[in-house]
Amino acid sequence: MINIKYDKIRKFQTTVHILTVQKNKDIVIMPSLGDRTRRQKLQDITHAWFDRNGFKQIAGVNGGFFGGNMILPIGLFYVDSGFLLNRSWTGDAFLELIHKEGKFIIDDVSSLEFMDKHKSANFGVSYSYSLVVDGKIDIRKGDKFKWTKQSHPRTMIGDNDEKYFFAVCEGRKKGEKGLTAIESAMVMAELGCITAINADGGGSSGMKIEGKIMNKTYANRAIADALLIYARPGAEYEIELMSKGQRSKEVIETTVYEKEKETIxxxxxxxxxxxxxxxxxxxxxxxxxxxxxxxxxxxxxxxxxxxxxxxxxxxxxxxxxxxxxxxxxxxxxxxxxxxxxxxxxxxxxxxxxxxxxxxxxxxxxxxxxxxxxxxxxxxxxxxxxxxxxxxxxxxxxxxxxxxxxxxxxxxxxxxxxxxxxxxxxxxxxxxxxxxxxxxxxxxxxxxDLQKKEKREDVSITTESAKNMYVVTANVLNARLDKMGKQINKLKKGEIVEKIGEHQDGDWYIIRKENEFIGFVSARFLKEA
Ligand SMILES: [Zn+2]
Missing domain, CATH: 3.40.630.40 (Zn-dependent exopeptidases)
Structure with missing residues (x-):
């Protein structure tokens, strides 16, 4: 039996939603980019392979940071099915959360170093600054983010030997101050985390349980990725609602906050x-x-x-x-x-x-x-x-x-x-x-205002100009993954932008005019 507890506590004049997952061989924690062709709302992000193979999605939180027009998250994104993004322009601002041998580790690695040091990892994702390291509050790289001293909605991910902890706090609302980085680190340390990291926050900050969004602050924003909690096929689980002192899924159904419509x-x-x-x-x-x-x-x-x-x-x-x-x-x-x-x-x-x-x-x-x-x-x-x-x-x-x-x-x-x-x-x-x-x-x-959906010419910065390629084959197929299904076709002479690459290095992830195109063989691209 998988035991999961959901609780709502008040800390620093802020409601914090906490999901505690007892570590168990039937539990799988896995980041997902959703359908990879566009950003999706947290409640819609799923993991196609797990779904197809009879795993049951129990819960999830939002994942890493992403830029205004980006479909994919910033930084390193590795899962053991072999998908890897590593964009050099992230600089050294981001720490990676790595899941290896049933435990979280925080490290600061490039994709090459990752393959050297963490080959046996289930996943490694760039989230941002650390909150707890070796059981102590330790905010490494907090100086790279301008909002750490301010109070905001935030998402925190951590664990100890027995449990995983996912926490999402409210903020930017009356009666909900939101947490500073140090306050969120204190929450995670108090829960008993040995390791904890900060994920994307603000209007991206969200927690879902059985498809329902639990926090009020989630702005229904389409996000780049999520960290999902799955039960293996056939495994039984129960969700305990701590703050009500009851053990019933129905209770959760009636207490979750559901956004009726996106209010302007x-x-x-x-x-x-x-x-x-x-x-x-x-x-x-x-x-x-x-x-x-x-x-x-x-x-x-x-x-x-x-x-x-x-x-x-x-x-x-x-x-x-x-x-x-x-x-x-x-x-x-x-x-x-x-x-x-x-x-x-x-x-x-x-x-x-x-x-x-x-x-x-x-x-x-x-x-x-x-x-x-x-x-x-x-x-x-x-x-x-x-x-x-x-x-x-x-x-x-x-x-x-x-x-x-x-x-x-x-x-x-x-x-x-x-x-x-x-x-x-x-x-x-x-x-x-x-x-x-x-x-x-x-x-x-x-x-947290969103830009109106509008197709605009992409302005190419000198930084990303380095990643522009021209198609050399008469027809070039773009696929959902290296071996995946064909989703687009490119013609000779078309200019595309490389936004990542397959771990083998021979296939690039490309987009064109802000539109995700897919994986293409690097053999048929030359630098523009
Ligand atoms: Zn005046």
């Missing part, structure tokens, strides 16, 4: 002031005008994403704060962003400031991200803060009222009109567009 997120971009209220002024600049330019540009950038953007004004009209709050209440957005620019009596005061609601601890994730982005393009960071009135609620009327509507809210102050250096930048419309670009990019990350 909503954002309000509010250009501060307007009409009779000019806002701040200095060095010949009027705040209400700058605010509108930035707001319109944010709307333009976000038009490429799956999000509903509303502006409170798109011209020089006068709209009171109460009216703006009412608009926000009616739309009930996921996020309300007020765009402002600053002024001070002291003309030396300069730089960007962000004010966020004091209720919303995790709100400074967005504030810090915007300030970081602005600083990178040349606007110094002054501070981010919350300000309270005598009654202990937010001092800024806009944030206070929006909070009453139960919405995340921030005010951006993109520099001082009264400072000569800031004003010089702000006087340039091109600068205002870049400022808007920073705010828009941070909103995209914060709300």
């Amino acid at each position: 997120k909503k954002v309000i971009i509010e250009a501060g002031h307007g009409g009779r209220d000019p806002g701040a002024s200095g060095n010949g600049l009027v705040e209400k005008e700058l605010n509108l330019t930035v707001a319109l540009e944010i709307e333009r950038v976000l038009a490429d994403y799956e999000v509903e953007v509303s502006l409170t004004r798109r011209d020089d009209s006068t709209i009171s704060i109460i009216e703006r709050a009412k608009i926000s209440e009616k739309i009930n957005p996921d996020l309300h962003v007020s765009i402002h620019h600053n002024a001070a009596k002291v003309t030396s005061a300069r730089g960007a400031e962000i004010i966020h609601a004091h209720h919303d601890k995790y709100d400074d994730v967005l504030a810090i991200d915007i300030l970081d982005r602005l600083e990178r393009i040349g606007m110094p960071t002054r501070r981010h803060f919350t300000k309270l009135n005598a009654r202990g609620t937010d001092w800024y009327a806009m944030i206070r009222r929006i909070w009453d509507n139960d919405t995340d809210a921030i005010i951006t102050e993109g520099g001082f009109l009264t400072n000569a250096e800031d004003a010089k930048m702000l006087a340039d419309d091109e600068w205002l567009k870049r400022e808007a670009g920073c705010i828009a990019a941070a909103i995209v990350d914060y709300l």
